[in-house]
Amino acid sequence: xxxxxxxxxxxxxxxxxxxxxxxxxxxxxxxxxxxxxxxxxxxxxxxxxxxxxxxxxxxxxxxxxxxxxxxxxxxxxxxxxxxxxxxxxxxxxxxxxxxxxxxxxxxxxxxxxxxxxxxxxxxxxxxxxxxxxxxxxxxxxxxxxxxxxxxxxxxxxxxxxxxxxxxxxxxxxxxxxxxxxxxxxxxxxxxxxxxxxxxxxxxxxxxxxxxxxxxxxxxxxxxxxxxxxxxxxxxxxxxxxxxxxxxxxxxxxxxxx
Numbered sequence: 001x002x003x004x005x006x007x008x009x010x011x012x013x014x015x016x017x018x019x020x021x022x023x024x025x026x027x028x029x030x031x032x033x034x035x036x037x038x039x040x041x042x043x044x045x046x047x048x049x050x051x052x053x054x055x056x057x058x059x060x061x062x063x064x065x066x067x068x069x070x071x072x073x074x075x076x077x078x079x080x081x082x083x084x085x086x087x088x089x090x091x092x093x094x095x096x097x098x099x100x101x102x103x104x105x106x107x108x109x110x111x112x113x114x115x116x117x118x119x120x121x122x123x124x125x126x127x128x129x130x131x132x133x134x135x136x137x138x139x140x141x142x143x144x145x146x147x148x149x150x151x152x153x154x155x156x157x158x159x160x161x162x163x164x165x166x167x168x169x170x171x172x173x174x175x176x177x178x179x180x181x182x183x184x185x186x187x188x189x190x191x192x193x194x195x196x197x198x199x200x201x202x203x204x205x206x207x208x209x210x211x212x213x214x215x216x217x218x219x220x221x222x223x224x225x226x227x228x229x230x231x232x233x234x235x236x237x238x239x240x241x242x243x244x245x246x247x248x249x250x251x252x253x254x255x256x257x
Contacts, residue, residue, distance in 0.1 A: 050078035058163045063209025066156040070148060080158040087165035088125050094172035128165070130237070132157040135202065138229045142222045143206060145213035160205050167198045202226070 005011070006018040013019070054077050057065035069077055135157035140150045148156075171194045174187050203223055210219060 050076065051083060054078040054080065054083060054162075055166065058159055058166070061208055062159045062163060062205040063156065063207065066159045066205075067146075067148075067209055070152045070155050080155065080162055084129075084158065084162050084165060085125075087162065087169060088128060091165060091169050091172055092124065094169065094176060098172065098175050128161065131164075132161055134230060134233050135160050138226050138233075139206065142226050142229075143210050143213075146210055156205065156209060160202050163201045163205065164198055167194055167201065170194055171198075202230075 004013045006013050006021065009018060009021040011018060011020040054065075057077070065077075069080075132154060136150060136153040139146075139156060140153045146153075171191055174190055174194070177187055178184055206223060206226065207219060210222075214222065
């Protein structure tokens with residue numbers, strides 16, 4: 001193959017990519033035809049392909065997909081945490097539209113419940129990402145036979161959060177349809193089903209990742225311990241948040257009095 005010079009770092013290139021900086025060797029002049037026919041269409045296609053593949057793997061083989069990614073098979077996957085941010089934004093958007101269609105009947109005041117809900121809604125991204133270290137640390141302590149380190153458990157935890165957010169998005173989209181009285185009862189049933197799917201999704205992720213490592217009984221008691229730890233951790237964290245918000249509200253009321 002004829003040697004070329006990289007247009008980015010000016011190093012000699014003998015293959016399809018520069019060995020020094022990674023840029024493609026077949027860079028092209030920018031024309032309107034190439035811009036619309038290649039750059040935009042090609043870029044969107046590959047973006048959608050990566051996202052759709054990642055979402056498909058998240059539900060069909062989430063644990064094994066995470067392990068593939070951990071072990072270096074990454075070219076087909078879209079960044080899990082970037083995709084998670086997109087889904088958080090979509091969930092917030094659908095909730096916003098739901099409140100526009102169904103304005104709350106309770107007037108705004110300073111009671112503790114509303115202050116807590118305001119705090120949670122303003123910090124939803126931080127709170128959701130806070131689930132990732134909980135998943136990762138608990139799984140690191142419990143599923144030892146996976147033989148991956150704590151940082152690698154964060155990838156599996158990210159897959160967990162990604163799947164949960166997709167299911168939450170479906171629930172939020174269903175809530176937008178509640179303006180149609182004729183299908184409210186049907187939507188209520190679907191919402192309950194999705195709620196249980198959200199709760200059980202971590203079970204599916206860790207089962208798919210670890211089913212070859214443990215007996216059925218060995219996996220079952222471990223996943224029960226995992227859920228128990230997670231439940232108590234969330235209760236403790238939410239209690240601390242509620243206490244902090246309550247104290248902050250009381251202090252503000254004192255100084256405003």
